[in-house]
Amino acid sequence: MVSKEEIISVLKQVLDPDLGLDIVRMGMVRDVDVKDGEIFCDIVLTTPACPAKTKIEQDVKNVLDKNFGKEYKINVSMKSEVKRAPDNPSYKTPATRIINLDNIKDVKNIVAVYSCKGGVGKSTVSTNLSLALAKQGARVGLLDLDLHGPNIPIMLGLVGQPKIRNSKIVPPEIYGMKVMSVGLLTDNSSPIIWRGPIQTTAVKQLFEDVGWGELDYLVLDLPPGTGDIHITLSQNVPISGMVMVSTPQLVSIIDTVKGVNMFEKMGVPIIGMVLNMAYYVCSKCGEKNYVFPRVNIENYLDGKKVDIIGEIPIDPKVAECSDKGIPIVIEDTDGEVSKIFMDISSKVASFLSTIAVKNSIS
Missing domain, CATH: 3.30.300.130 (Fe-S cluster assembly (FSCA))
Known part of the structure; x- marks a missing residue:
């Protein structure tokens, strides 16, 4: 035998x-x-x-x-069996950390979705990336940290305040993933007018006061810019990798490179870049039309290894699905845009698995 x-x-x-x-x-x-x-x-x-x-x-x-x-x-x-990615170098020790991470000790990977410029579809990417990971069998959470524009609840059709259990906020579950947002704790019609220190306190509470449980991936929808929240997160939360979101035109790419430079200085790995609104497919002839002038991205990345991990077309369905609270990955499962998001999620998962395995056998 x-x-x-x-x-x-x-x-x-x-x-x-x-x-x-x-x-x-x-x-x-x-x-x-x-x-x-x-x-x-x-x-x-x-x-x-x-x-x-x-x-x-x-x-x-x-x-x-x-x-x-x-x-x-x-x-x-x-x-x-999802492996835990190594901590980034700028991540502080418990003695100097201002965020208590006990509530996310069972989270294996934290993926931050970021764009330096607003209005490029970051929250759309965050939502559909999270859902794509969940559809493939992963345990996923989505945390909306865009405090001044918390749109995730609208995109997922979530209403009402979350429940409290054992002094912790219970993140509502929808489409197989857990979700938390300031938008679930405030009135949608009221502006959130917070200065830097208050924003930092709010972010701290969203990590400390929410019971996330065991997750393979916690996706963070970051606010645009390069401010207090980004620095606080980089130094206090073990971010496994960043997904950058940009449109193809020059002004957006230049701002995105600023974000790449910032997070590289903080030691956070860059998973790759998603180009949103990259092109439009004619419904009659099927030809790809590039609405925005495309720039040679490599020229602006100055030799940095940042791969384009997906190009998402302009498709009215994406906005329609978000507006009615059923993201396109759920509403149009077999559509081309959904397939692109599924492919992006596989690339994100593969990147994190690769660095985790390399770390474990080195």
Whole structure:
């Protein structure tokens, strides 16, 4: 009878396409067993949103079938276990931290969505990215930190104040994810007129007073600009990576580069850039029309490695869905824009998994 050790040795031939490491070394091979003429094996991916899931599964089945298929029936079960990304260098020690992070100790990855310029669709990206991750099986939370323009509740159709349990705010759940926003605690028609110190206190409370529970990803919808909130978060919250949002035109790209420079100085990894309103597809002929003049982004990034992880077209459906509180990833599941957001979510998950694995085996 073939031994478990022989099976594990054969599985070393299967490589993760992103890292080039074998799946045994990465700790993805679990619960290998041989029983009654059958081989059983669990492959535990580093995220349910793994873009290489199908390839890895097929490679595992092929190598096992090639070596043992004549004598044994092959059973491969695909599972996932999200790893925690390493803390960024500017993240302070507990003694100097001004935000108590006990309520997010069970959050594995914190993804911040940011744009230096307002009005480029940051909240739309935050919402649909979060939903795309949740649809792929991840445990997701979305925290709206755009204190002066908390639009997330409108985009998700959320109304009413959240409940309190054991002195903690219970984030409402919708479409399989948890959500919290200042917009759920204030009157939508009243402006929020807060100076810097009050904003910092509000952000502090949204982390300390909300019971997030266990999450694979907590997505932060940041306010535009380069102010107190951004510095406070970078120094006090273990942000795993940033997703930058911009439109293709020069003025937006220049402002986005300012944000890239700021977060690089704070030691926060940049996952990539999403170009929103990148083009318009003619409904009659299907031709792509670039409404905004496109600039050579690489020229302005000055050699920085910031990948474009998605280009979202101008589509009236996106705004229509947000206005009625049913984001496009939910309303138009099979549509082109939804597929783009699903692809973006896979790239975000893959980036975080890669740095987590590299950190664990280094």
